[in-house]
Amino acid sequence: MAGPGAATDAPVLVVTRLDDATADLVITELQQRNVPVVRLDPGDFPDRLRLNAFLGGQGMSGSVLTDTRSADLAGVRSVYWRRPTPYAAGPGQAERWCGDQARYGLGGVLAALPGAHYVNHPWHNRDAEYKPVQLATAARCALRIPPTLITNEPAEARRFVMKYRPVLYKPLWNSDYTGPDDRPLTVWVDDVAPDTLDAGVARTAHLFQQRLDKTADVRLTVVGKRGFAVRIDSPGLDWRRTYDRNSYTLIDTPPDVTKAVRAYMDTFGLVYGAFDFGIDRAGLWWMYECNPNGQWAWFPGHITAPITDALADQLQHPGEHCEH
Known part of the structure; x- marks a missing residue:
C-alpha cells in the first residue's frame, strides 16, 4: 500500500466498464481536485488496450495504454476496482485460449501494481x-446472522422451512438470467412455502434464511x-x-x-x-x-455526496484512513 508521500502527479487508475455512473461520480470528484485519472476496462483488451510490463530485479515497470490515456505501471497512486467487463473471448478454442491469457496476463499485472492502494484489491473482492463465507465470517466477528441453510436436498429444505418459518429464498449469486423472450430477469428475495420445494431443489445449491421480524x-x-x-x-x-x-x-x-x-x-x-x-x-x-463492490450512487444526493468524498479521499491520499 502506498504511503501518504505518494507523488501528487501520480494517477488514480479506475478499472471499470464504460457505463458505470457510480465510478463517474468519483472520477468527477477527483478531477475537481486536480487528481489525474486513467480509466480503463480490461474487456477492451487487446483491441483498445495495450500492455507492456517488464519484470526483473527491480520489480515491475512498463505501461498500460488506452486510446486516450496511459499509465506508468510503477507510478500508479491508487486503483479503484469497480465493475470491468469480462475479458474478451470468442466461442472457438483459440479465442478462449486468448481470453485466458488476457485474464492471467493483464489481470495479473493490474493486481500487482507496485505501491498502489487498492479499493478494493480484485482478489479481495x-x-x-x-x-457462505460472508455469513461464517460475520458470525466469527460477532455480527448477528439469521438462521440460514444452504442445501440441494428438498427434504432438508422443507424441514428448515417448517422449523424456522417464515423463511426467505435468496440467490447465492446474481447471475445473468433471461426469460423465453430474452428479456433479463431478476431472482428476487421472496418467501418460501414448504409445498413449493420439489425435486428442482436437487439441481443446485440454494440458500434459505429465516425472515427477520x-x-x-x-x-x-x-x-x-x-x-x-x-x-x-x-x-x-x-x-x-x-x-x-x-x-x-x-x-x-x-x-x-x-x-x-x-x-x-x-x-x-x-x-x-x-x-x-x-x-x-x-x-x-x-x-x-x-x-x-456494492452500488451506492442510487441514494439521494445528500447521501451519495459524502460517500463520493470518502472514496475520493481514499484514492487521493493512499494509505490514509480519513475520518471527519
Whole structure:
C-alpha cells in the first residue's frame, strides 16, 4: 500500500466498464481536485488496450495504454476496482485460449501494481463475494446472522422451512438470467412455502434464511474507517424492487456493530464494503450479506455526496484512513 508521500502527479487508475455512473461520480470528484485519472476496462483488451510490463530485479515497470490515456505501471497512486467487463473471448478454442491469457496476463499485472492502494484489491473482492463465507465470517466477528441453510436436498429444505418459518429464498449469486423472450430477469428475495420445494431443489445449491421480524432495513456503506448507515423504509419485502417508494435516512451505527464490521473488513482486507442489515423490533441489527463492490450512487444526493468524498479521499491520499 502506498504511503501518504505518494507523488501528487501520480494517477488514480479506475478499472471499470464504460457505463458505470457510480465510478463517474468519483472520477468527477477527483478531477475537481486536480487528481489525474486513467480509466480503463480490461474487456477492451487487446483491441483498445495495450500492455507492456517488464519484470526483473527491480520489480515491475512498463505501461498500460488506452486510446486516450496511459499509465506508468510503477507510478500508479491508487486503483479503484469497480465493475470491468469480462475479458474478451470468442466461442472457438483459440479465442478462449486468448481470453485466458488476457485474464492471467493483464489481470495479473493490474493486481500487482507496485505501491498502489487498492479499493478494493480484485482478489479481495473475489474472496469476499461468497455468501457462505460472508455469513461464517460475520458470525466469527460477532455480527448477528439469521438462521440460514444452504442445501440441494428438498427434504432438508422443507424441514428448515417448517422449523424456522417464515423463511426467505435468496440467490447465492446474481447471475445473468433471461426469460423465453430474452428479456433479463431478476431472482428476487421472496418467501418460501414448504409445498413449493420439489425435486428442482436437487439441481443446485440454494440458500434459505429465516425472515427477520424487522422494522426497517439498513445499508451500511463502509469506506476505510468511515461508515454511512442508511435506514431504508420500504413497502415491500425486497427493497430493491421499490427504489422510488422507499425512504432513506442517515442514522448512527451501534458501537458493537461498528466494532464487528471493522473486524469483518480486516478479515477480508477490504477498504470498501456495502453491508445489508435488518433491524428487529428490539432494535438489534442482523446482517444479511456484504457486497464488497456494492452500488451506492442510487441514494439521494445528500447521501451519495459524502460517500463520493470518502472514496475520493481514499484514492487521493493512499494509505490514509480519513475520518471527519
